[in-house]
Amino acid sequence: MKTVVVGIGNPYLQDDRAGVVVIERLEEEGIGCQTEMVLTVGFEVMDKIKGYDQAIIVDACMLGREPGEILEVNVDDIFTTHALVNSHAVTLGTTLKTGSICFPDEMPANIRILLIEVKDIKEFTQQMSPEVEAAVDIVVEKIKTMVAEQAVAG
Amino acid sequence: MKKIEISPITRLEGHGKIAIFLDDAGNVDDAFFQTVEFRGFEKFLQGMPMEEVPRTVSTVCGVCRGVHFTASMKASDGVFGVTPPPAGRKLRELFFNAHYVEDHSVILYALGLPDFVVGPEANPAERNVVGLINAVGADVGREVLRKRGLAVKIFELLGGKPNHPVAAIPGGWSKQLSEEERKQIEEWSEELVGLGELTLKVFEDVVLKNDKYMELVTGDMYKVEVGYMGSVDENDNITYYDGTQKIIDSEGNLVGSFKGKEYLDFISERVQPWTYLKFPYQKKIGPWKGIVEGPGTNIYSVGPLARMNIVKGMDTPLAQKHFEKFHATFGAKPVHNVLAYHWARAIELLNAAEKCLQLSRDPEITSKETWNKPTSCPGEGVGVIEAPRGTLIHHYCTDGKGIVTDANLIVATTHNNAPINLAVKKAAKHFIKNGDVSPAMLNYVEMAFRPYDLCLACATHTVTGGGSPLLVEIFDKDGKLYKTLKNF
Numbered sequence: 001m002k003t004v005v006v007g008i009g010n011p012y013l014q015d016d017r018a019g020v021v022v023i024e025r026l027e028e029e030g031i032g033c034q035t036e037m038v039l040t041v042g043f044e045v046m047d048k049i050k051g052y053d054q055a056i057i058v059d060a061c062m063l064g065r066e067p068g069e070i071l072e073v074n075v076d077d078i079f080t081t082h083a084l085v086n087s088h089a090v091t092l093g094t095t096l097k098t099g100s101i102c103f104p105d106e107m108p109a110n111i112r113i114l115l116i117e118v119k120d121i122k123e124f125t126q127q128m129s130p131e132v133e134a135a136v137d138i139v140v141e142k143i144k145t146m147v148a149e150q151a152v153a154g
Numbered sequence: 155m156k157k158i159e160i161s162p163i164t165r166l167e168g169h170g171k172i173a174i175f176l177d178d179a180g181n182v183d184d185a186f187f188q189t190v191e192f193r194g195f196e197k198f199l200q201g202m203p204m205e206e207v208p209r210t211v212s213t214v215c216g217v218c219r220g221v222h223f224t225a226s227m228k229a230s231d232g233v234f235g236v237t238p239p240p241a242g243r244k245l246r247e248l249f250f251n252a253h254y255v256e257d258h259s260v261i262l263y264a265l266g267l268p269d270f271v272v273g274p275e276a277n278p279a280e281r282n283v284v285g286l287i288n289a290v291g292a293d294v295g296r297e298v299l300r301k302r303g304l305a306v307k308i309f310e311l312l313g314g315k316p317n318h319p320v321a322a323i324p325g326g327w328s329k330q331l332s333e334e335e336r337k338q339i340e341e342w343s344e345e346l347v348g349l350g351e352l353t354l355k356v357f358e359d360v361v362l363k364n365d366k367y368m369e370l371v372t373g374d375m376y377k378v379e380v381g382y383m384g385s386v387d388e389n390d391n392i393t394y395y396d397g398t399q400k401i402i403d404s405e406g407n408l409v410g411s412f413k414g415k416e417y418l419d420f421i422s423e424r425v426q427p428w429t430y431l432k433f434p435y436q437k438k439i440g441p442w443k444g445i446v447e448g449p450g451t452n453i454y455s456v457g458p459l460a461r462m463n464i465v466k467g468m469d470t471p472l473a474q475k476h477f478e479k480f481h482a483t484f485g486a487k488p489v490h491n492v493l494a495y496h497w498a499r500a501i502e503l504l505n506a507a508e509k510c511l512q513l514s515r516d517p518e519i520t521s522k523e524t525w526n527k528p529t530s531c532p533g534e535g536v537g538v539i540e541a542p543r544g545t546l547i548h549h550y551c552t553d554g555k556g557i558v559t560d561a562n563l564i565v566a567t568t569h570n571n572a573p574i575n576l577a578v579k580k581a582a583k584h585f586i587k588n589g590d591v592s593p594a595m596l597n598y599v600e601m602a603f604r605p606y607d608l609c610l611a612c613a614t615h616t617v618t619g620g621g622s623p624l625l626v627e628i629f630d631k632d633g634k635l636y637k638t639l640k641n642f
Contacts, residue, residue, distance in 0.1 A: 012198070012213050038317050040216020043260065047303050090264050090283070097284055102296040124198040 001150050003033040004052045004108075005143055008041055008059040008092070014125050015067075015118035015132045018139075019058040025140045033147050041092040046099040046107075054150055055108040056143055059092060060118045060132075067119030068131030070139060075100070075111055112146065114139055172599060174582050174628045176636065180589025183631075185579040186429070187603065196561040204233045204532060204556045208322040211548070211563075217260075218609060220253035220309060220319065221541035222563075224395065225548040227322035232414065232535025233552050234528035236325035241521035245312060245327040247395045248339070248513040249319070250539070252308035254394060254506035255346050257542040258499050259302045261607050262353060266496040269601055270360050270367055275594040290356070301349035304342040308510065311335060326525030336520050343511035347472070350504025354476055357500045362483075371493040372484065375584035376602060378576045379404045379447040379490045381436060382460035383569070385540045386411075390466040392505065394540040400464045401436060404451055406488050409438050414536040417547055421564070433572045434564065445572045453572040456544025457606060458498035463488035470512070473505035492577050495605030502542075532556035541566055543607050567609045577602040589636070591628060 007023035010016045023037050036048040041059065049055035061071070079093035092113070099107045116139060119129035128136070177183040195214055199207060208230065212223040224246065231237055238246065264283040271289050272281045280288075287295035313319030314329045321329040331339075361367045370376060381404050385397035401409040401420065412420050423432040424442045435442055439452035447453065454460075462481075468474040480497060481487060513519060532555065537548040544566030551560040567574075581602035585595050630636040 010213055010216070012210070036316065038216070039213060039219060042217060043299065043302070044216075044306065044317060046299070047306060090260070094283060098287065098295070098299070101284065101287055102292050102299055124195060 001053045001153070002051070003054040003056065003147055003150055004036060004049055005031065005033060005056045005058070005147070006036045006038060006045060006048050008038050008045065008057065010039060012124050012126060014121050014123050015116075015128050016060050016121045017126065018060045018116045018118070018128065018132050018136055021128070021136050022058045022139050022143070025136065026143060029140070029144070031144060031147060032151065041095060042090045043095055043098070045092060045095050046103075049108055049111070050099065050103055050106040052108045054110040055112070056146060057092070057111065057113045058139060058143070059113070059115055060121075061115040062118050062121070063115070065117040066131075067117055067129060068135040069117040070135055070142075071115040071117070073113050073115060075113070078113065114142070171627070172578055172582075174586065175633075176586070176589060176628065176630050178631050180587070180630075182579070182583040182586050185575075185582040187575050187578045196563055199550075199558050199561045202558050204230050204535075204550060204552050204558055205324055207550065207558065207561075209318070209320050212319055215609065216317075217257065218541065218543075219317070220250065220257075220313075221539065221546055222548070223313075223319050223322060224250050224253075225537040225539045225541070225546045226550070227324075228396070228537030228539065229535040229548045229550050230322070230324040230537075232537070233532050233550055233556065234324040234535075235530035235533065236526050236528040238326040239521075239523045239526055241518050242326035242524040242526070243396075244513055244516055244519050245321075245329065245331060245524060248510060248519065249309060249312040249321070249327075250395045251506040251509045251513070252305045252312070252346075254542055255305040255349065255503055255510065256302055256309060258503040258506065259298065259305070259349060259353065261542070262357075262496065262499055262503070263298055265604055265607060266499070267356070267360065269597070269604070270364070271356075274370070274597055274601060278597065281597070294356075298349065298352070301345050301352075304345050305349075305510075308339050308342055311339070323525060324528050328525070330522050330524055331520050333520055336514060340511065340514040343507065343514045346507035346510055347504065350500075350507040351472070353500045353503055357497060361497070370601075371497075372491055375581055376493045376577065377490045378455070378492055378573050378580065379449075380451055380573050380576070381409065381439070381454035382463045382488055383436075383454050383456050383545055384461040384464045385538070385545070386465055387469065389469070391469040392461055392465045392467070392502075393469070394506070396539070399538060399545065401438075401454065402464055402488065403436075403439060403449075404447065404488070404490075405449055406463070409436055414538060415534070415549070417536070417538065417549075417564075423564075423568075429571075431571050432568060434569050435572070445575050447576050453576070454569065455573045455606075456566050456569040457495060458502050458542075459489060459492065459495045459605070460544060461502070461540065462494075462498045468501070468505050470505050470508035472508055473501050476501045476504065492573075492602065492605050499542075543567065543609060544569055565609055567606065570606045570608075574603045574606055574608070577606075586628075589630075591636075 007019035009019040011020045038044045075096045079097050116135045174185045175183045208223045208226045211226045212219040268286045272285045314321040383401045386400045387393040422437040423434050436452040468477045532552045534551045547564040549562040585598045628636045
């Protein structure tokens with residue numbers, strides 16, 4: 001089974017960088033699958049996961065939960081239908097839904113989305129909050145397990 | 155790593171707010187568009203080696219990554235007093251034009267066209283890119299997305315790293331192009347020209363052939379009479395990567411032209427107490443006159459419509475035909491109809507695709523001479539480009555070792571701040587009568603600023619909530635909140 005892990009985030013924006021840090025950590029530890037980093041949730045995410053059987057996507061979120069809380073959601077959970085104010089506002093849900101409509105044979109059959117609740121994103125800094133740092137550790141281990149399980153099931 | 159507090163940005167960065175004030179009769183007396191400023195990054199850059207700046211500023215915005223990269227790269231040439239050799243410049247231009255195709259196609263299909271394809275009064279739940287694909291068919295959607303993906307491939311191949319370009323060096327471009335890569339880019343560029351032609355065909359079929367939509371496109375409700383600024387080449391034709399900035403007033407008269415640091419002689423910025431975003435104006439026309447349109451105003455717009463107004467023509471044959479049709483349709487020049495931004499953007503998409511093809515066929519593009527090594531002491535540099543949304547200025551001062559001591563970035567949304575306010579006010583005045591606020595009003599007002607494609611959420615993104623939230627507050631004659639509309 002071909003798996004790709006995609007981390008989303010701005011590498012200079014405090015807790016927003018969580019998804020990127022997860023990918024850096026996985027690469028350092030030699031995860032046995034393809035990894036990708038993207039700076040935003042536009043159609044680039046769709047481009048990165050086409051052609052894989054499974055995609056694991058990691059992004060920061062601000063849903064009013066406890067900082068560092070980890071959520072696993074599916075595409076329908078995060079698909080919103082609002083008209084856009086600007087082109088930067090294409091959401092992850094919209095990107096993935098668009099992919100499933102236009103490229104049904106190329107999109108992964110299994111898309112797992114992990115969200116990490118941020119504490120602070122007000123500063124341009126590479127220092128994350130302790131809560132999100134801890135969450136990154138957990139997500140890294142979780143993804144390693146996911147990938148290993150799929151490899152066995154493979 | 156230095157810490158900079160950015161206030162008052164929140165996770166809902168780019169939270170737009172429109173305040174509309176009604177008079178005694180329930181008609182619109184005034185309207186304001188408020189947002190947070192693109193701020194903080196300039197201070198973050200202080201203390202950074204100049205050659206690192208392009209790779210860093212490309213992360214300011216995941217969408218606009220190529221434009222900040224390119225503007226700062228050009229500024230770094232100035233800082234080190236060196237210009238790239240022909241092949242280096244052409245590789246930069248190819249990279250930048252591919253970025254144009256990618257960006258313009260997303261703006262048009264995700265932002266502009268849903269209003270027309272799905273309909274301005276359609277259910278908001280359907281008036282989006284998914285609704286658009288459902289309306290035009292998955293085959294068309296797939297073809298547009300596939301071709302757009304080819305532009306991204308060119309961007310990434312030349313940029314040297316997926317998503318995050320790294321090939322910029324002062325005085326050149328670090329990625330040399332092999333003949334095999336050139337052929338591949340040529341093949342992809344042929345498809346991008348097809349994307350441009352397809353997009354203009356869609357625009358013609360959906361908008362130009364629809365009398366009701368053309369009433370909106372050519373009508374006074376979306377007309378803002380201001381001046382315009384953009385880049386021209388030596389033949390007074392359109393150019394994006396490099397040129398001379400040309401400014402015209404609201405009646406089309408030439409105000410002046412400038413390059414680089416001379417922008418300080420032409421542009422001043424006005425602060426207003428009710429918003430964090432500054433209001434640039436043309437100081438050659440006179441002191442600040444307020445947010446007013448018509449003859450004598452020193453407010454100006456940038457972006458695709460501005461470029462259609464300031465240039466003599468396009469520098470590629472297919473786009474030139476559409477340019478001529480564009481101006482024949484509107485007649486008088488300059489064109490002040492803000493919905494024409496969408497049409498202008500489609501023409502530029504084709505133009506940028508044609509330029510990709512031209513550059514990919516240039517024998518010099520595979521030259522190994524892509525870099526002129528800097529030999530002078532670092533100093534000051536200004537990079538001015540035409541970003542897809544309009545003129546982007548990066549200005550850097552450095553110490554003798556090339557460390558950034560001061561930085562100033564003026565982005566397209568800042569240039570367009572005053573016209574956006576005028577456009578919102580005009581649309582609100584047209585669509586709100588006698589206190590009757592229809593459910594479709596929010597979208598008609600949004601249609602007034604969508605053509606500018608505001609760069610509100612540059613530094614972050616949201617996973618839910620529809621991206622950039624918009625709140626509309628309508629106040630009665632006594633200042634009491636009368637009605638609230640929001641998209642989040």
